[in-house]
Each structure stands twice: as C-alpha cells, then as structure tokens.
Amino acid sequence: MIDLIGAMSFRTAGTAQRLGVFELLGAGPQPAADLAAKLGLPAEPLPVLLDALVAFGYLVKTHDAYALGPAADPWLDRTAGGGFAPILAVWHDLIGELWTGLEASVRAGAPPEPFYPWLVRSPDRVRDFQDMLAGLARMLAPAVAEAAPPLTGSLLDVGGGHAVYSIALCQANPDLRATVIDLPEALRQGSVHVERAGLAERVQLVPGDLADHIDGRHDAALLFNIVHGLDREAAADLVARVARALRPGGVLLVLEPFADPPAGAGAHDTALLAGFSLNLAATQGGRLYTFDEVASWASAAGLTGVERVALGTPSTDELLVARQEAQ
Template sequence: MPIDLPPHEVAAFRRGEAPAPMLDLIGLMACHAIGAARSLGLFDALAAGPLTTDELAEAVGAAPDGLDQLLGLLRATGYVERRDGRHANTPATAAWLCSTSPVDYGRILGLWQAIVEEQWAGLAAAVRSGTPAGGFYTWLAGRPDLSSAFHDLQRGLAEWLAEEVVSLVPLPEASKSLLDLGGGHGSYAEAFCRAYPGLSGTIVDSAVAERSDGNLTWRAADLLTADLPGEQDVTVLFNVLHGFGAADAAALVTKAAGTLRAGGLLIVLESMSEHRGNAADLAFSAGFSLNLWHTQGGGLHAPDTIRGWLEAAGCTAGPWRELTRSPAHALLTANKVADQS
C-alpha cells in the first residue's frame, strides 16, 4: 500500500494518537480493490496510456459510476493517478501489477489473499490449543488457479536464486550425483547440472510426475517415508525444512545425511526469521512463519537449530551465508563425516 504519509501523520500513528489498525483496514480494502482492478483488466488498459473514466469504462467493459468509485480508492492508495482528467498507472503499478511487469505481483497478492482469508479462519483456536489447522496442500489441490500461482511462485524464486546459489557452493571434485529433496520444479538441480556437465540429478518430491529429461530424473515419493538413494556426492534441501515441524525437520536432515557418501556435501537453503532485510521484509517473514505453522505445522527454524540437526546427523557444518538476491535466505553447507569405526 504505497500511501505517502507525511511525517507528522506517521508520528501520530506511532505515538498511538491515531488508530494504527486503520492502516491495516485500508490495506485490506486496497487488496480487494487491486483484485477487482486486475479482474477488469484495468491496469493493463492503462498501460497503453492515460484514459478518461468513460474511455477506461469502455475499454474494460465496466459501468462508469462504479469504475469511478474503484478508481477513487486506487488513487487514494497510490495505484493510479489522475492527470488532466485522465487516469494513469503509477510507477508502482507499472512495475508490479501489469501482466507485462517483470514480476506479476498481482498473482502473488491474489494467492496470499486467498490463503489468509480462507486458511487463517481458525487461527485463534489453533493458537489457543497449540494445534495447527494444517491441510494446506489439500486445500491448494482443490484450487487449480491458486495451485498454478503457488507453483509458479516457487519456480520463479528458484530460478532467481539458483545462479547465486550455484556460484556460492563449489561441489566436491568429480561429483557425479546430486539428490534434490523437495525441489519438484527442478530449477536448482538443473542449474547445478548445467554448471557441472558430468553431474546427474535426481529430484524426489511427493507432487511430481515421474519422468526423465536428459541428466535429470524426477521421482514421486514422500520425503519422510521413502527409501532414498544412497552414496550421493551432493544432497540438497532447498526451502524444504520450513514446511515441517521441528521433529520431522530434524528427521529429514538425518535422512538427507544418510544419502551421502563419506565426505559428501549436504546443502541447506532456508528462509530466516531474522535477517538484514528492511522492515517490510521482516514483517513478511514473521507472517510467512505464522502461516507455515498454522497451515502446515512448520515454521522458520532458527539457524543454530538447523546446524545442530546437521551435526547430530554426522555432518560438519560451515558458516551460514546470506544471499545478496534475497536478504531473507541463507545457505549452509556441511560435509558427511567418514565413519571412524
């Protein structure tokens, strides 16, 4: 919500002299207004140039009076502006909400709106009892439009981070095998195989169709119960552990370590609850962790906790390394210790 509050108004909200929840209420209204605007094709219509209300109404097939009310809220919340009687997208809208934007954040917004409105209904009861509602992937499977947006989001994030991840982690010399646990899109395994031509990747995920494509193979299986291939040179757990509670996440780390040959490399990529990001990044991380807990029974695990799981599984871990492309993500590598018995 790019409202440009003057400093004295910001100060009043911070002092409690103005009702801070009012800003959240406006954000809720704006979220729905953006969804309606996208359904109408309003932002895309304005991407071609400023239009009057009547011209825009004709372009998107809407009644001018209702459209004018919608534009009023979008203008007040910083998503459109009026120039000489014509409406235009603001820079924020052009950058993030048009279908031609480099990142179509409108799909992300729609996904999260549905998650919060539909999946968080029992949040108070879950917090009171300590029992998460769960069922996220069952719910998602029943919403094909949201499922598509969710998986596109996961793939897009992986494609954005993969180049940096590969550059930060040199694989053991002469590595031939890589096991990707939970990376159904295959983007990370593909990036490593592209950087190391002699490498073959196996991707194990419960939500994939079994297939092979060049030096990549997909296998459908539950990570916690499946028999996993052993003697791997490299095994990766990328953005996976946060989907599990502590006990299951620790068990998965142990299973991952068990897939490695002596001296093999285990790589963990995870979102961090505390990181160098700005206030908005940190607030989103807190909401993301709450959502993981409530809808999946997971959460953002502490870096030292993950390190402890690796060491308990017989690995020697290096330092956490923050990514430059995403301040909320960090990498941890660990080598499987040779059996001394």
C-alpha cells in the first residue's frame, strides 16, 4: 500500500508540474477557482488533484487557499530556482511513458523504442534532462576535480553535454583545454554554461555521435555516466575506442554509480540504484556495471594502473582511473 501511495503521489506531483501549478503558487496562496481560471482548466476535477497534493505533502490548504507545502517549496518552483523540477519532469515522463514498455522490453530483450530519439523529440524534455544532469554535476564536480589526478593538455569529454565537468576540470587545471562531444540538442545548455564560465577559448563543443570514429590524440578522456547507457559489447567497444584516442601516459576517467556501490551505501541508495539500473535496461538497453566489469574493459583496451577512487562527498558515484602506457 505504501508503494501504491508513492506511485499515486509521484504521478500527481508530475501532473501538477506539467499543468504549471507549482509556479503559479510560487506567487502566493490561491483558491482553486483562481488557479483553474489562470491555468485555463475546468473547475473540476482540479480541486481533487489539489487536495491529493495536500495529502501527499506538496501543498498546504488554509481556509480555501492552496499554497506550496514543504515538498514543493522551493524544490519544484522553477521561478524560485527549484532544483528538483527537472528531475521530477524527466522521471515523470520516463515512468509515465517509457516504463509502460517495461514488460515488452523484458520479453523482447531490448527497449521498445530508442531512448535518445524519444528524448530529443521534445525540446522541453531534452532541456529538462540536461538541466537535471547539470544540477547533479554541479553537486559532484568539486569532488571530481579534487579526486582527479592533475591534468594538462587536451581533455576529451565524451557525451559531456552540459559541459559542467569539463568547465570544473579546466578551472581546476589552468593548462587544460577540453573538447566536449555530444548530440547537438544536448550541447545547447553546454554552450550557455561555457559562455557563462568565460571559458569559450578553452572548452570546445563538438556535435557528434558516440558511434562515430573518435578523432584526435588526447592527454585525458572522460566517460562520465556514459557506459551505463550502453549494452556490454557497446560499452567495452567505446572504452577501447576512447583508450585509442589517448596519448601515451594519457588518463581515462570513468564516472559511474557502479552496480556494487561503495561500503556505507544505505538501503535507500541500493534501492535507487537497482531501480535506475532497471530503468537503463528497459529504456536504453544498458544497465549499471560493477567496477570490475568496467575495469576489465579498460585492461582489455591496454590501459594500466586501474584504480577505484572514491569522491570525498556522500555519493554512490565513483571514479575509475586508468592510464595509457607511457612509451
């Protein structure tokens, strides 16, 4: 029953967000009739939805007026910088649209429809996806920059979209310049972030496909949250292609929540990772891999000195660091 209530609560909050309820209430408490008029909705059943949001903790009701409650204020009000709004939007679409194919995906052994074409079909969705990732990256980037070895020369950021990690590593390493490869839609936010950081001369954004040949010779490469979106064969192949793009002595950094999380991960972390892995399997044909699996691909690609590096912040994300032999 708790799971059922959780599912109802999640879908109700996602629907309210799509309707624009949280932004409107960010301006102050309002009765249901005013909300309906401003949102262009019929008088019913909006109050039923609002009462459910009260019961689930997203809103509070005083006399006849609804206001943002502790689960929404400021988390879901985009006008107040609500950092959880893109996360709710992306997961609401994932669970509401793509997870309806979960059974078909398990039966067929592949997702019913390719994930990224689905994502980019809606400009709002791809924006929310990159905003969600950029928000998570902003939380982790200082710890990643701290844990990474000193970097100089050329950094290749494969699937680096929002560019937050490349920016942070360039800021931490003054002699580093970065090339971020991603789908054109994903680079839109990246270019805004690079401009804002004043790093346009050092961070280059290149539209491209992971399946294409990876050009150039680089001193370092990032595969951050990429291999989990691929099946084993494609993931191992990508690690090998990126390894070939490294100069002798070059370093590969893989950031992942591994399927075997660090000691100290709680029951909540384990459950979230298992659900995330199922989401990857059902929607992208990927999954979370153990550290040893990813390490074995790096070794097979000729990289050495493979290390597992914890981030100095509470997180299930960890770094795998490996090096191309110096000649």
